[in-house]
Amino acid sequence: MTPTNETPCTSSVPAPLGPRDREPDCTLDALTLQLAPLLKDGAGRRGGGSAKVAALLREYAGAEDSWRRYVNYRDDTYSRNLIWRCGDFELLILCWNEGQASPIHDHSGQQCWMAVLDGELEEVHFPDLGESGHGAPPVPGRIKAFPQGGVAFIDDDIALHLVRPKAGQQGVSLHLYSSPIDTCRVFCPESGVPTAICAGYHTVRGEPAEGVDPELIRAAWSGSKG
Numbered sequence: 412m413t414p415t416n417e418t419p420c421t422s423s424v425p426a427p428l429g430p431r432d433r434e435p436d437c438t439l440d441a442l443t444l445q446l447a448p449l450l451k452d453g454a455g456r457r458g459g460g461s462a463k464v465a466a467l468l469r470e471y472a473g474a475e476d477s478w479r480r481y482v483n484y485r486d487d488t489y490s491r492n493l494i495w496r497c498g499d500f501e502l503l504i505l506c507w508n509e510g511q512a513s514p515i516h517d518h519s520g521q522q523c524w525m526a527v528l529d530g531e532l533e534e535v536h537f538p539d540l541g542e543s544g545h546g547a548p549p550v551p552g553r554i555k556a557f558p559q560g561g562v563a564f565i566d567d568d569i570a571l572h573l574v575r576p577k578a579g580q581q582g583v584s585l586h587l588y589s590s591p592i593d594t595c596r597v598f599c600p601e602s603g604v605p606t607a608i609c610a611g612y613h614t615v616r617g618e619p620a621e622g623v624d625p626e627l628i629r630a631a632w633s634g635s636k637g
């Protein structure tokens with residue numbers, strides 16, 4: 412996942428935003444229908460499903476611009492904007508302002524694909540830091556740039572990572588998590604010490620969701636079918 416630790420886990424706002432609240436979106440809804448059989452019951456982990464998933468995301472990123480209605484740049488943090496969620500996967504659009512970056516984080520044992528919709532994003536790998544960190548700043552490993560249309564994949568067997576836009580640029584990316592990731596660990600950039608965080612949403616299908624308990628949103632989507 413790509414978490415933001417700015418989003419609270421609890422709120423008094425009783426306003427779940429579920430699939431019935433969403434406006435139809437032909438191309439993104441079509442993408443979710445194409446992804447569903449590839450990710451059903453963890454199928455993306457077997458039989459080359461991951462390559463097919465990446466191909467679908469690459470095709471969407473290269474041909475469609477329906478994502479633009481969900482662009483949501485913020486000054487305080489990059490934004491997490493929910494597009495679709497079901498038992499097998501979750502699809503989000505993340506918007507990165509110049510100079511913003513995710514924390515170093517893991518992926519809670521799940522798979523994550525990232526397709527660049529706009530701008531150029533950088534992914535920085537870090538080795539596993541264990542349960543307590545190493546007491547020193549984590550040492551970056553591979554740094555790779557992904558241009559518009561590029562697709563990255565990561566899971567916990569590959570590395571920890573952080574994501575950021577190229578210096579001086581904004582960026583927009585489409586993130587697919589299978590299964591959905593509700594909590595993960597972020598790692599202190601000074602000590603490597605991990606902290607468990609709860610992932611939240613700034614918008615749901617374009618509707619403001621800041622301050623809404625993410626568990627209410629997840630519950631509202633719990634019956635949705637891939």
Ligand SMILES: [Fe+2]
Nearest residue numbers: 412413523572
């Ligand atoms: Fe991530």
